Amino acid sequence: MRTSRSWWWLSGVFVGALGLATSYLVAGLLRIRESPAVAVAEGVITLTPGPVAKWAIDTFQTRDKQVLLIGMFVILTIVFAVLGRVGRTRWWITVAGFAVLAVVAGIAVVAKFGFTGVDLVPVFAGFLTWMVGLAVMTGWLRRWELVEASDDEATDPTHSRRGFFVAAAAVGGIAVLSGLLGKLAGNTREQVERDRRLLRVEGATRPTLPRGVKVDVDGVAPWQTSADDFYLIDTAILKPNIRPKDWELRIHGRVEHDLTLSFDDLVDREITEDWITLNCVSNEVGGDLIGNAWWSGVRLAAILEEAGLDPDADAVLQTSDDGWTCGTPLSAIMDGRNAMLALYMNGEPLTVEHGFPVRTIVPGLYGYVSACKWVVDMEVTTFDAIDAYWTGKGWSEMGPVKLSSRIDVPNDGADVSTGTLVCAGAAWLQHTGIEAVEVSLDGGAWTAATLARVPSDDTWVQWRAEVEVGEGDHDLRVRATSKEGEVQTGVETGVLPDGATGWHSIEFSAS
Template identity: 40%
Template sequence: MTTDTPDPGNAGTRTHGVVSALLWASLGVVSTLLGMAAAHLVAALLVPSSSPVLAVGSQVIDLTPTPMKEWAIRQFGTADKLILVGSVILVVLALAGVAGVLARRRLAYGAGLLVALVLLAAVAAVNQGGVTDLLPSLVAAVVGVASLWWLHGKASATRAGADAAPASSTSGATPSRRGVLIAAGALAAAAAVLGGAGRFITTLRTGNVDIALPAPADPAGAFPEGLEGKFKDITPLRVSNADFYRVDTRLDTPVIDQDTWTLTIDGDVEKEIELTFDDLLAMDLIERDITMTCVSNSVGGEFVGSARWLGVRLTDLLDMAGVGDKADQIYTTDFDGMTISTPLDLATDGRDAMIAIGMNGEALPRAHGFPARMIVPGLYGFISATKWITRITLTTYADKSAYWTDRDWATDAPIKVSTRIDTPASLAQLSTGENVIGGVAWAQQLGGVDQVQVRIDGGAWKDAEMGPSVNNDYWRQWFYRWDASEGQHTVAARAISGDGTTQTPARALPFPEGASGIQELRVTVG
């Protein structure tokens, strides 16, 4: 009887080959990391969005089908962009590893793959910005290829000795291989320093601007005390700037100088006008408490917030330009070419639409549109809330199609009557006896929220106790005291507006005109 015995020599050769391939792959990864870090630093000093990873990520967002975008938002919430950037980095580093392995065979092969990766980033940067945004990608190419060339030289000088080493020596680094690893480690440390410096500079540049805003000519008045002091798990009546939701297509926070920023009003107008930031400050300002909602907000979702806004009434600006008789659309453009369309008749029907420059007593945070943004109460943000706005064009839907219109979203999307349960959380474990169910509800342009009702286990709807009413464009807090018995229960809530509209139970996804339905969650008592 005979048996096949593995050849230790062959096993050692295979092990040595794997270790060598991993070493060369790491050289490609380190070279790419250094190139990316250097590019990120340059972009931080110039235009943050021109960083190669961000440029590619932004291009991916533009090319992603709407259903996939909505799925990502539902699954990952505000972490969707972080996951996208992380995915781009992982793919790039995987290909960088391949480039390192190719460089073992011939340097030109590995360098060619790195250049191809940078070329993709360069094209994305130009598409997202302009030719001037090429510099970070060029830096990435030069630094990445130069690093790979340097590491390739060191590794090649010791390759013959490493390949000839006996199998037993592959369990640890030989002195020659150790030198290559030390060199790679030095470059990795340099990448960490450059990347950290880029991040630090970006954080400094995207910090909020401290500007003394003038007092409003038409103030909002006293603000009531909310229920959050009584029930800590209910969302504050006014959301702080730091906690206010952010949903947009950008992966960076734009840095715009208010001293050079201008707002142009053109199109179907009697005269084209251009306003500076100081011009807006000098105008009569209004102050309003307004709830804003993203169309991507699912039933019970987090993409809704309420704040006090300061700005110039939109109709005052349109009156300065003189709107013609053909326009049916306000076509707005941000500093980077993003476009949003708003129905002219809804924006000018008497609601407090504005070009906002202040939020909760401060200048707009950069992440929320500084120097100025548009706000139209009662309309979802994708047709009303252009951030970093630079142009207002009066035109027709037949002549111009905006970003979301091109992606088949609705052109007329009033915010639907909605309620969110803040407490208890879904699947919460509660004690028997009295428990508080509470949250917020909104019904803009429909007389505000008149009443919220709660239903337990599919039974009768019962009135909740209501928090203070701020105005018809603002959400309202509510709570219900529930004497809970042991067992599993379902909890649901709905709102009734001031004009008698009851929140619909009909389920609808956010696309194309906003989600609807009744939030219902399950809890366990006992």
């Protein structure tokens, strides 16, 4: 049998791709957000240990999900190729291999939040396609080998290599076409974006920048962060595309009675608005995983009070439409701070990436315990009864924001002129506030900075200071003091388990 073994390898890849594309198409036709491949990818993210997840975020930043998908593509290509090659002599191993892949996909689909039986249809469709495609491709390959073994291709002209290449082209073409059709069928983003453009919520206003919040030093990050520049951290491979008419929030658990709110129910309530700074627990000292925006929404405390809270409850387990969870301290929602179900960001409806149509905002807490995008479920409970996504990976339960400050000007490694150096940046401790900021040049005495104004303690504050620098290399560090008298610690710790600490410092040269 002289048939090149490479064709068996490639037959497995072609058949594997066809099954994935078919499952993707069926998922799109059924309006299922997660095709089996996406469900597996998000399952991998869920099962990834905390230190590995932190390493991936630190290493790949916002490209971590792309790296995961590329890795899965490479691994699946290798697996499909091996299954194709093994099928030359042990067809039953190939069938069993595809069956195992289907079972893994099925488990990932069943494990997703909001699972229904319909969600398994794409898995069955993909597996059936694998079996049919495998039979067609291997059938042509075996006929080709039999013809070659006879050394007389003319004795069986219909079973020549040409038949295999036609079958391979057909399988490849159908796979590509199915993938394209699946993308079109499952594309609900256009409808959601149209809903966003047409959405009007009475009481939600466009922000006017408060007077005096900027220090007017070139290079300082804007006090108001645009939606495009606001940091994005989530675990969704595909962002949920939820139309307002389809959104519901279920509130249950340790309450007197369950509540289910539609979007119309929510916007009929009184709208609250506020400037609030959010930051991620993964933000390293001096990092940029932080932003400040004008949020418009509905106070969450009033909704929970309406449900009737069990006095022994101390947590709210929030669940996103994509299944991500966070455990929020109930006290932080009910203590008077402006915790809200946010609808608007900077005077515009939330973008899909930032949680449209509804997300949660709780000032003073890191996002991993509070900022649930695409929120659809809230269970009033206790911390000892839940295991939220990030806390299950080693992060702490409470997640209060830590006192922090950052130097924006000058840049690390900058060349500056000798004499008076203007330095500037930001400091924050949401829901407590900043009393003072100081800088130190080359380990010397601390010099007080001038603070800009802020509309509340829930936002960051810009600062400005001047120091005299001589010729040579220098280092500059910054620290803040809270309104409760806490002085920012210089002890350096990493982001695990509850946020990084230490003084931000930079180096520069003067000449």
